[in-house]
Amino acid sequence: MEQRHLGRTGLRVSRIGLGTLTWARNTGEREAADLLKVFWEAGGTLVDTADVYADGGAEYLLGKLLEGLVPRRDLVIATKAGSVPDPERRFDGSRGHLLDALDASLERLGTDYVDLWQVHAFDPMTPLDETLGALDMAVSSGRARYAGISNFSGWQLAKAATWQLAAPGTRTRLASTQMEYSLLQRGVEREVLPAALDLGVGLLPSSPLGRGVLTGKYRHATPPDSRGASDLMAAFVAPYLDEEAARIVDAVTTAADGLAVSPLHVALAWVRDRPGVAAPIIGARTSQQLTAALSVEGLSLPDEICRALDDVSAPVHRYPDQDWSEL
Template structure:
């Protein structure tokens, strides 16, 4: 396992983080603890969760593991707040009141008195940004969190937050957690340059495109069985009908499989290694239902794609940006800025 600094902070995290959305739902507690054990044994030190994952059960499962694991003291803990956990009208958003209660509840479920990275799970258009950032600055000063970051923010939202925090002399955000994969590259237009400009690290989620980049799905054959799309073909952004109908999807998968076969590795490892090698990426978030899935994904840590492999993957998955304002000189400037990053 390799390590990088958590954005502009001085804390080092493994280049592959353990996402725990499956804990308490697709993975029971015994399996979840096995996944955590294997992740720690492989050198991983960065656990990502959220209060809403399985209605708090994910945090509780991690908390019970921390009480018995010899590796607990080495783990960098990240969680999120923003969405409701109950029916109170104020149990929502990024207000001081909600974040205070949400953070305290996360600390209790995790069984700790401090969280390393506290992330705003998504933008809140109804709460003044100054109110949210003021709370996060105070939470750092109180010793409840070390750093904070955002998830699912756009480029302008991220840049506005950084500008306000800098102007007020408050602690700055260190990370952004966006969806990013060979199938989903729209963040390269605005979000990646904004993160690079702010010195923030990216923590990509869904790097396997909701399972599409594992190579387990077949063209025009609807998935079945114990997979996310097998259980729910219309699941969110990775819905079967939409992606199956796009030729780009299958062109990307074909190249991933060709490289995987040539390197004698899994398709998942190729797709993960491509994301890990992109500019501004600090740590790629892995999700697993089983220890076997985790083992295959973690093997990506030892896979270094050649420049030729990266170029093939980047070309076949190139996003279709509009000519204006992203075409012509704009895209050339963006490419130079991204390539000149980390």
């Protein structure tokens, strides 16, 4: 699998990443082992997790698999910290919480360091320089090799990345931002992606298949074994089952038929090759699904199909984001 630099850093990652959101919850140890082995054998390196996935269970399961299934040195392990199960405060970006969370993650993962450590979300109750200082401490101590953020808005990303660049050699450059991005969700193109491109921050798209909807499996009904049919994930999928989404899925299916590939391949290739994207994160439930996704490696969409998909899925960007020549 092709490797890409993550932002303007020396860290290289596979251009498809493996997500672990359902590990230790809907995905058991045997299924997780199959996923990790298929991913590794295909040349995949980037494995993304978080301290809150299955209340730490996903990290623990990944660490357990690293003991004998896949060499630690072959993987780029990314995890996140900052989300808390507290209705009064959903995110905690304080130095104390973040560094304690990192130590707990390392213990569950059974490793001395993570390759990429990400702040899971912006915390408005903590000064940003304190949050970023925790990233600096993690990297300077060797517990993290690189640092990133997740779910930051455009101005939050720009402020954080600029702060880190203001003292080169002292502060840690932000390598990445993880955000939802697909043909069904192009909101990052408004401010986040332009800021990331300008500041050298690589984008790691989550839900690149539109929460599974872009595979086309929901076109006529909700499969009983799908996330859309589960009590836990149905509300996650529901926003992408409207008429606008259906038009986009129809266009993806038409393109797939013309190329003799699956809708999954078209949707994944589109987001993988967007400007600024380093690696979409795939959350496959089975090794068969993952194998199908990884077979996109040799596909590049023709320009005319990219333009058609761009047009049918184009978000509405009005003032002040539109081209001033149109005013």
